[in-house]
Amino acid sequence: MMHILPSEITPAQTYFDRRKFIGAAGALALSGLLPASAAAQSLIARKSPLSVLETPTPRDDIVNYGNFLEFASDKHGHVERSKLMAVRPWTVTVEGLVAKPRRFAIEDLLKLPLEERIYRHRCVEGWSMVVPWVGFPLSALLNQVEPLGNAKYVEFISHVDPAIMPNVRRQLLDWPYLEGLRMDEALHPLTLIAVGLYGEVLPKPNGAPLRLVVPWKYGYKSAKSIVSIRLVEHPPNTVWMKAVPDEYGFYANVNPGVDHPRWSQAKERRIGEFFKRTTLPFNGYADQVASLYAGMDLRKFF
Amino acid sequence: MSISNGQLAAIKVALFLLCLLPLAWLGWGAWQDALGPNPIETIQRDLGIWTLNLLVATLCVTPLRRMSGWAWLGRLRRMIGLFAFFYALLHFLGYVWLDQFFDWNAIAKDIFKRPFITVGFAAFVLLIPLAATSNRFAIKRLGGRRWQTLHRAVYPIAIFGVIHYWWLVKRDVATPALYALAVLFLLGLRALWREQERREQLAGKYAPQQPPRLRSRIIPIVSRRD
């Protein structure tokens, strides 16, 4: 099924363009010595009409605050620890109920037409940000593998490495981190595979080298550092549903009217703001996505 | 080891400053904008953690005094307890102001609907009479026994504090579990001693006229000399 990856052979161009290659290698070697921001590779992306008009949260806050549970249980421990994660070479398999299963190298995905999408991001814990992601619609990837008719759900599996992930060693969750979407959610134009942030390649704390972004759902749906995408017939049993089924549902749509069993979801603290703001249904994306759930009891399908 | 009044006063001043340190740290951090991307969360959490730390510290006083024989340790307990209340008050005010912005409706709903808030609030409310009676006058008015019975409320307060913490974390209960162990150990020690004394009493170790040794555990938080 797998064929040789473009990243595993030497493209002719690289071969003939040795001068440039050596320069790039030098830059790569050097990048190890530079702070992450200085070493980051910038990406070319066109602005998307799907962006919100709100002011993005400062880059430092987006990089230094968040949940990357494999590495840490608090909001910042993952920043240091994720530095040990090697994100090159990196491949993603897209397989399952598809006509043309494939393994993509990250270099190839970076060559897809990229867009900058400024999205609201709402964590189930009650904080939020505005994030200028760079990426491409998930549908652009799925269309390449030609999903079969019986593919009803998409499953996302994140990288695991016990050697560098303390909470994997402790079995805090049933790893690997596994999330899922319904096929129509996966193909929705808002559903993004992010490979960058603030115009540069995705920083490791944010789920390098590629992650899912589903802006109308709580952040935990948006799996980080993805290694495998599988199209399946039945609803995936996600990592959070396995751990705490009464608190974390499959849908996880942002909904101020349905509280988490232990805390209210009516409001959120936007990072950088003093007072809380009211949370919007579907995180403010109701116009675009509410129709996906027409007729469903969102209390039951939380 | 017994110490002079002057030494005790010096220790009290040092302890007072030590107890203020977490607050000073938060104040400095807020001033310098060094409390991270979510400073309000940092403040709320630090105040909660220090309330719990100080509650555990008050529970350590009696065992430490018993094991070391340093009676003066008992005279530090009031200050630690009052600081626990002080941090609990700030933690509660932080919640009312920074978290809920005086939305009394939402606060009332939270207190009745959210178990983690309910137990936290219960702990806080129970602390109020303890703080209010932490003075010589109240001990006199209540009498040592009743005063001591009232102040045993610190046991459920500490337990509620731990449950509050346990119930609010998303997944990783490692830290709350540590606090639970500490509180269980400190309360277990008391139960053990109590049981030993009861046995000794039953074995007729004390002559009937003699006051049972249990009474010796009533150590007023202020000595008559104060």
Ligand code: HEM
């Ligand atoms: C003796 C009483 C209390 C103790 C010992 C206590 C202790 C704590 C502790 C240890 C934390 C967690 C800190 C962390 O995650 O690092 C916390 C968080 C919290 N407490 Fe309390 N608490 C008490 C009373 C209250 C009361 C009365 C309220 C509100 C009515 C309250 C509301 C909260 C809230 C909302 C949080 C979560 C903060 C966040 O996640 O950002 N607590 N408390």
